[in-house]
Amino acid sequence: xxxxxxxxxxxxxxxxxxxxxxxxxxxxxxxxxxxxxxxxxxxxxxxxxxxxxxxxxxxxxxxxxxxxxxxxxxxxxxxxxxxxxxxxxxxxxxxxxxxxxxxxxxxxxxxxxxxxxxxxxxxxxxxxxxxxxxxxxxxxxxxxxxxxxxxxxxxxxxxxxxxxxxxxxxxxxxxxxxxxxxxxxxxxxxxxxxxxxxxxxxxxxxxxxxxxxxxxxxxxxxxxxxxxxxxxxxxxxxxxxxxxxxxxxxxxxxxxxxxxxxxxxxxxxxxxxxxxxxxxxxxxxxxxxxxxxxxxxxxxxxxxxxxxxxxxxxxxxxxxxxxxxxxxxxxxxxxxxxxxxxx
Ligand code: UT7
Numbered sequence: 001x002x003x004x005x006x007x008x009x010x011x012x013x014x015x016x017x018x019x020x021x022x023x024x025x026x027x028x029x030x031x032x033x034x035x036x037x038x039x040x041x042x043x044x045x046x047x048x049x050x051x052x053x054x055x056x057x058x059x060x061x062x063x064x065x066x067x068x069x070x071x072x073x074x075x076x077x078x079x080x081x082x083x084x085x086x087x088x089x090x091x092x093x094x095x096x097x098x099x100x101x102x103x104x105x106x107x108x109x110x111x112x113x114x115x116x117x118x119x120x121x122x123x124x125x126x127x128x129x130x131x132x133x134x135x136x137x138x139x140x141x142x143x144x145x146x147x148x149x150x151x152x153x154x155x156x157x158x159x160x161x162x163x164x165x166x167x168x169x170x171x172x173x174x175x176x177x178x179x180x181x182x183x184x185x186x187x188x189x190x191x192x193x194x195x196x197x198x199x200x201x202x203x204x205x206x207x208x209x210x211x212x213x214x215x216x217x218x219x220x221x222x223x224x225x226x227x228x229x230x231x232x233x234x235x236x237x238x239x240x241x242x243x244x245x246x247x248x249x250x251x252x253x254x255x256x257x258x259x260x261x262x263x264x265x266x267x268x269x270x271x272x273x274x275x276x277x278x279x280x281x282x283x284x285x286x287x288x289x290x291x292x293x294x295x296x297x298x299x300x301x302x303x304x305x306x307x308x309x310x311x312x313x314x315x316x317x318x319x320x321x322x323x324x325x326x327x328x329x330x331x332x333x334x335x336x337x338x339x340x341x342x343x
Contacts (some may be wrong), residue, residue, distance in 0.1 A: 050270025153248025
């Protein structure tokens with residue numbers, strides 16, 4: 001890591017996406033199996049969401065464990081020594097330590113020269129973290145970063161609420177970023193947005209749990225509810241805001257939709273993916289989706305999908321990708337980037 005900006009060659013660098021990794025829990029829960037718990041069935045879930053199964057963190061597994069496994073896979077693809085990392089940003093809303101899970105991942109990796117911290121922006125978290133990490137590289141302050149999206153929402157859903165419990169699953173994905181010459185910047189542009197006034201459409205609030213401390217003084221013991229979601233409101237928000245932010249970004253970056261190789265959206269609902277693609281006139285064969293196998297893994301969906309498509313050869317070096325994340329906050333964001341791959 002450069003110790004001061006003055007030492008950098010020109011202070012403005014580009015950013016390359018070098019490698020990816022992912023990890024999902026061992027346990028797989030099908031739609032039919034959810035039907036054994038609440039009144040629902042495979043055909044309703046598939047037709048309304050595109051989801052067929054999801055993975056659920058079980059015994060001997062954890063959020064930081066998934067983040068570590070995804071990161072180790074990305075480092076192996078990049079061929080990087082963990083000690084060469086300067087930065088680890090872990091996007092998660094479900095840390096296994098409220099003070100942050102990123103340092104745990106750092107320790108497991110042996111990334112002794114990196115600084116590691118969590119970033120919370122729900123299902124938009126990966127894109128927010130990608131943009132955040134890219135800024136450290138751009139100004140020349142750091143050279144190598146790992147951006148992780150990981151979530152374990154199955155711990156926070158109400159498993160008796162069929163309107164929401166069918167949607168979510170657990171997983172982690174990671175992307176390795178490297179500073180490059182400023183002329184070779186592979187992140188062509190980004191837009192990030194939040195609107196807290198609409199936050200109640202999807203949230204996971206703390207609940208008042210007042211306890212007496214001593215005479216005349218009480219304290220609020222930490223306690224959270226389960227996921228609260230107005231599905232129809234979130235659906236309307238997504239199909240309205242995601243095409244808009246992508247259209248603006250395409251304009252800003254002077255990229256034409258025909259130039260895009262892939263549309264990589266937060267995997268929330270197949271109907272949302274189809275609607276956004278139709279609005280942008282992007283043909284369905286360019287729309288990446290693995291909802292049927294994993295459901296909505298929140299901050300993990302984008303890097304999990306990216307890694308799958310990189311490893312099976314769909315995403316090739318030089319491919320141009322438009323990506324958008326959206327969800328609780330409400331938050332949403334988009335980025336257009338080029339995949340470089342290992343060098
Ligand atoms: O990262 C962002 C996370 N959130 C989202 O992406 C949520 C976005 N919203 C959605 O994906 C959709 O709104 C849902 C998939 C959640 C729901 O689909 P919908 O087409 O909006 O269904 P709905 O809420 O309008 O419900 C239609 C019917 C209702 O029955 P009645 O009142 O018409 O008799 C529900 O009770 O479907 C019923 N229903 C179910 N039936 C079987 C709701 N959930 C289920 C279920 N199984 N799991």
